[in-house]
Amino acid sequence: MEVIATAIPDLLLFKPKVFxxxxxxxxxxxxxxxxxERDIPVKFVQDNHSSSSRGVLRGLHYQIHNPQGKLVRVTAGEVYxxxxxxxxxxxxxGKSVGVYLSAENKHIFWVPPGFAHGFLVLSERAEFNYKCTEYYAPEHERSLLWNDPALKIxxxxxxxxxxxxxxxxxxALPLTQAEIFE
Known part of the structure; x- marks a missing residue:
């Protein structure tokens, strides 16, 4: 397994060995x-699977209480x-990292608690799978504006x-109005 560096050190992109x-x-x-091995304590409590068609943008989501760490991957299609x-x-x-995840590249992206997360489906259909470190709590979920100019995504x-x-x-709210983590 190879770890690919990102511009934000806490975000890890794993490239697994494929046999x-x-x-x-x-x-x-x-x-x-x-x-x-990286001194990151994780305990996953929930697995999720979504299916979306081309052009669907999900996010940018986060939970202000009980923030979720997410280990995400794509099993069919491609997303950004x-x-x-x-x-x-x-x-x-306020900075972001964007990566391409696909069934073809099989990369796995670690998004720790304290980050908003989202994806855009680039293929005709995409199957998105992720493990979470906290249970989904809709009352604590927030959405950050996907095209907020301040984010420069x-x-x-x-x-x-x-x-x-x-x-x-x-x-969704722009960064200047969003609830954030200390």
């Missing part, structure tokens, strides 16, 4: 030692995945004129 032959392939999608640092005390507060829209958003994401 393949004429029968198919095998890879590890989680190993506790990936985290313990983004994490935004919402930790006020962090030197990278360069979403690879291509020929997607306008992403498909949930009502919650249409009413």
């Amino acid at each position: 393949g032959d004429e029968r198919g392939f095998f890879l590890e999608t989680f190993r506790e030692s990936w985290f313990s 995945d983004v994490a935004v640092d919402l930790r006020k005390s962090s030197p990278t507060f 360069e979403w690879p829209m291509g020929d997607i004129n306008q992403p498909t958003l949930s009502a919650k994401d249409q009413n």
Whole structure:
């Protein structure tokens, strides 16, 4: 397994070893030692799976209480995945990292607690899987405005004129108005 550096050191991109032959392939999608070797305590309590069509943008979501760490990957299709640092005390507060996750590259992205997270579906359909360190708590969920100019996220829209958003994401707040972490 290879760890690919990102511009924000707390965000880790894992490139697992894939063992393949004429029968198919095998890879590890989680190993506790990936985290313990980096002094990152993790305990996953919930796995989620979503399916979305091209142009769907989910996010940027976070839980202000019981913040979730997320280990995310794509098992079908391709997405552009983004994490935004919402930790006020962090030197990278307000900064983001975007990575391409696909069934083809099999990369796995670690988004720790204290970050907003979202993704844009680039393929006709995408299957998105993620492990969470806290249970989903809708009363604590918040949405950060996906296209807030202050975030400077360069979403690879291509020929997607306008992403498909949930009502919650249409009413998301810009960084200057969002609840953040200390």
